[in-house]
Amino acid sequence: MSRRPIIFVTRELPSLAQRRLESLASVEIRQHNSNTAITRPQLLAGIKDADGLICLLSEKIDSELLRHASPNLKVISTVSVGYDHSHGLKLGYTPDVLTDATADTTVLLALMASRKAKQGLESVHSGTWGAFSLSRGLGTQFTDKTLGIVGFGRIGVATAHRLMPFGFKRVLYSASRPHEERARPLNAQFAELDELLAQADLVCVCCPLNAKTQGLFSMDKFRIMKQSAILVNTARGAIINQEDLLKALDQGLLAHAALDVTVPEPIPKDHPLVNHERCTILPHIGSATEETRNAMGNLAIDNALAGVFGEPLKAQVEL
Ligand code: 8YV
Numbered sequence: 001m002s003r004r005p006i007i008f009v010t011r012e013l014p015s016l017a018q019r020r021l022e023s024l025a026s027v028e029i030r031q032h033n034s035n036t037a038i039t040r041p042q043l044l045a046g047i048k049d050a051d052g053l054i055c056l057l058s059e060k061i062d063s064e065l066l067r068h069a070s071p072n073l074k075v076i077s078t079v080s081v082g083y084d085h086s087h088g089l090k091l092g093y094t095p096d097v098l099t100d101a102t103a104d105t106t107v108l109l110a111l112m113a114s115r116k117a118k119q120g121l122e123s124v125h126s127g128t129w130g131a132f133s134l135s136r137g138l139g140t141q142f143t144d145k146t147l148g149i150v151g152f153g154r155i156g157v158a159t160a161h162r163l164m165p166f167g168f169k170r171v172l173y174s175a176s177r178p179h180e181e182r183a184r185p186l187n188a189q190f191a192e193l194d195e196l197l198a199q200a201d202l203v204c205v206c207c208p209l210n211a212k213t214q215g216l217f218s219m220d221k222f223r224i225m226k227q228s229a230i231l232v233n234t235a236r237g238a239i240i241n242q243e244d245l246l247k248a249l250d251q252g253l254l255a256h257a258a259l260d261v262t263v264p265e266p267i268p269k270d271h272p273l274v275n276h277e278r279c280t281i282l283p284h285i286g287s288a289t290e291e292t293r294n295a296m297g298n299l300a301i302d303n304a305l306a307g308v309f310g311e312p313l314k315a316q317v318e319l
Pocket of ligand 1: 080082286
């Protein structure tokens, strides 16, 4: 190629990664430099003559969009571990670097739910804290309970390692197949999902969204869960049927749902789940630390550079 390859970037990257991006000499960077979401026409215009694309998961790259892309477009580099994009081109993603931050967020939500942090925070903010009570606002603890991990990949395993020191007596995991090596240090047992749901006191959803997991948590699953169980989802909103979740919470089929991911995102502030006293929602902050977002940005840059120069990507989605 006689000219420098063009990489189109749909968003400003975290500061360190952004600085690196701006210092690249071997490629021409074109960037949608606003912190607001890129519109579809802007995205179409951006990829018209690009050789590589760095984008977010929320900017769904579908086949219609790819038809408008430059014939030179060689690589899509998503700044996410999730890759529910259209395939057909080399697709880079950012696994591993966000495992710790996402597992940390799962622990955060599990503790918030078990210790009724939402209620506590609301009482502080509304001035209804009141006199000290030995019996009000009591949560539960994890000592001697059963932990259930749904999806035993990097994030599921890291979550189990973080949670076991809280005193769980055992950990069950469900996955498409047993993972004996990953399970051994945790003494974790493989279980069918229904068996896991019947026994777990804390259920952490750590599986990818795909045709099998879309709407996986619906009424039939909530009916199996313990009424005292806590459900945490840091994976994808669409894995849970939210209408069913609302009904299940109203009917007391589970104790609390703590979600970092919802459908849609952002979830409207008047959505019944937002205002439900037994539902805690965070605004998709799973990977939102300085360290992790910079590492994701850097890995996305590495993937894009490798793609435009015809080299193997550091982290390529294998389909
Ligand atoms: C991203 C995520 O920050 O990596 C993922 O799959 O959900 C988050 O870590 C977000 O999707 C931005 O692309």
